[in-house]
Amino acid sequence: MKTPIIIYWLRQDLRIADNQALHYAANNGTVLPVYIWDEVNSQEFTLGAASKVWLHYSLQNLNQNLENKLAIYTGNPLDILLELCTRYKITQVVWNRCYEPWQINRDKNIKHHLMTKNIQVTSFNASLLWEPWEIQKKDGSYYKVFTPFYRNGCLQATQPRQPLAVPREISYFQAENTLAVEDLSLLPTIDWYSKTLTDWQIGEQGAQQKLWWFVEKALYNYKEGRNLPAKRYTSLLAPHLHFGEISPNQIWYVVKQLPEEQNIDCFCSELGWREFSYSQIYFNSDLPWQNLQRKFDKFPWQHNQDKLRAWQRGMTGIPIVDAGMRELWQTGYMHNRVRMIVGSFLVKNLLIDWRYGAKWFWDCLFDADLANNSASWQWIAGCGADAAPYFRIFNPITQGEKFDPDGEYIRKYIPELRQLPTKYIFNPIDAPSAVLKNANIILGETYPMPIVDIKESRQQALDAFKAFSAE
Ligand SMILES: Cc1cc2nc3c(=O)[nH]c(=O)nc-3n(C[C@H](O)[C@H](O)[C@H](O)COP(=O)(O)OP(=O)(O)OC[C@H]3O[C@@H](n4cnc5c(N)ncnc54)[C@H](O)[C@@H]3O)c2cc1C
Structure with a gap:
């Protein structure tokens, strides 16, 4: 030995x-x-x-x-x-x-x-390309805006460490009285999860396969394709990265060896967003629960359990939101574009505190990651670093039309709307009653009526923001 x-x-x-x-x-x-x-x-x-x-x-x-x-x-x-x-x-x-x-x-x-x-x-x-303390401004403060963080900080810093191979020889020590994985009782007693696992190969080999699948099949469409939830143009590496089954360095150097082009730059900058989230949590230890912009502490969030439940179950009556929430429930994953849409809907149209959304994601996502989840929710709510301004409110109906133009994603996760013509699938209440009847839909019975009016709730959010900013 x-x-x-x-x-x-x-x-x-x-x-x-x-x-x-x-x-x-x-x-x-x-x-x-x-x-x-x-x-x-x-x-x-x-x-x-x-x-x-x-x-x-x-x-x-x-x-x-x-x-x-x-x-x-x-x-x-x-x-x-x-x-x-x-x-x-x-x-x-x-x-x-x-x-x-x-x-x-x-x-x-x-x-x-x-x-x-x-x-x-x-x-x-x-687990990071750069240590958080390595990427700081010249005056020693940390970056609060992504673009300078990535362009002036990360890309100007020392190149990330080259990945190491598996050690050629490992001599192991066998300890006594150890447990088996099963003894940790990590699996729930009711099997809701087997079906959600069918698309995933958990572990280091699965992560490597995902990476190479992505490079061969999706990377060269990433920049545009990454916004289309019905297509597979993102890497799906997030849970593997979270658990460290693959390192960002391994990913970085596989894609950086390819001839330089815009899809690769775009993908690398998303890895940069991950670094940015870690920088934020490192320099703001209360990021998971405290608004980075403290003025949001006074924001008049509404406490409406019924609306929160409807959102969680994918029963809001807004198809792209419901499709996203059901994707999350059925697969343990949700496409990034749709995460932004459902997040904006929760905090802006329903005026529900972002922390409820973050908590639900934390429980349901395979890639639940304290840094990424907290930073992304703060970004959506408008209270984070480099956040979308509060008055920029996604319209979930036009977002659906734009990013799921054939309604493919909505039909996949909302079978009760499958027969509805694409023209109406983004907002079924606009469909004439004969069209609904033909599609076997009774709004309020087979599929919910919208729990809020999109235009009115948008205005309500703007008013709430104006009132609280003026205080
Ligand atoms: C409300 C909300 C909550 C989120 N919660 C999480 C979370 O808990 N865990 C998590 O890993 N990501 C989270 N994200 C970020 C992003 O949605 C996921 O990282 C991405 O969808 C994962 O899919 P992918 O692996 O195919 O990503 P790809 O597009 O292939 O990107 C590659 C990797 O880059 C990183 N990345 C990509 N986009 C972002 C981003 N916007 N912010 C930070 N890192 C990013 C991820 O590690 C990802 O695996 C959240 C986004 C939003 C809007």
């Missing part, structure tokens, strides 16, 4: 290629790979139901890739790491950094305690 034994603590880096901490541990000793499930201490940021399902399968896949040597525990990570160090006389622990504020605090605390026991702790960046 190669000495010393080094604990490699895994969190959101569930892969073996391009893994800095694993690489270090494998090169310098025998690796004890550890995963700790600590639901109690993660408090309100405990994973949503969809994320737990993903994690279950991702850990299974990872364990296979680690030759079934993953040591799994539940409980307080500090206690468990200390216990392992004592039991096996280990003096080195490594991990890849996490950037959610509660994880940063936890890790600082653990590092401090381990170091007081003479245990060496080394951490690495394996």
